[in-house]
Amino acid sequence: MDYYRVLGIDPKLQLNLNELQQLFYGRSRELHPDRFARAEASVREAALNESSLLNDAYRALKDPVQRAEYFLKNRGFDIGEQGTKDVPPQLLEEVFELNMALEELKSGDDSARPQLATARDQFAALLAQSDVELGQLFEAHDGQPGEAVLKQIRGLLNRRRYIQNLLRDVHGYLSN
Secondary structure, three states: OOHHHHHOOOOOOOOOHHHHHHHHHHHHHHHOHHHHOOOOHHHHHHHHHHHHHHHHHHHHHHOHHHHHHHHHHOOOOOOOOOOOOOOOHHHHHHHHHHHHHHHHHHOOOHHHHHHHHHHHHHHHHHHHHHHHHHHHHHHHHHHOOOHHHHHHHHHHHHHHHHHHHHHHHHHHHHHO
16 A cells, blocks of 8 residues: 555655644544444454554654655665765775774773764764755655756665664663
8 A cells, every 4th residue: 555645646756744744643533443343344454454554654654764765665676785986985984993993992902982972973974964855855856856866865865764773882882
């Protein structure tokens, strides 16, 4: 089932989250299982299934990254891990330095902790920047749909996932 159709909206990447929430609440009230408490079992089950699908649709579409992944997947794009091909070379250099600092920290050398904190801040800034770029690409695609923009979105999502994993790793090491 198409998540956009479940919520009664046109399939696009840029959504007004307040409108999406209002649509969700309205449909939730219509489909709430309590409204069908006295109905036949098949009707109750159908309402429960529709309500569950509505919840899935809302969860996926309210998050820009999940929405983009869903959108791409439904248009035949592979959204799996793409390795480092979408990662800028300067980021790979930072990752090399990060790995060296992580090894120092693992061996008990706490002098690498400030370098990791700096890396964490840089990765957080890159993640925020990629979110801004994602919004710009959403706008570009919705204004003039095309496969080229969707490919850019897929590349950005892969780069974003890579950065997010780095950020998670650094947080993990700094919290220990």
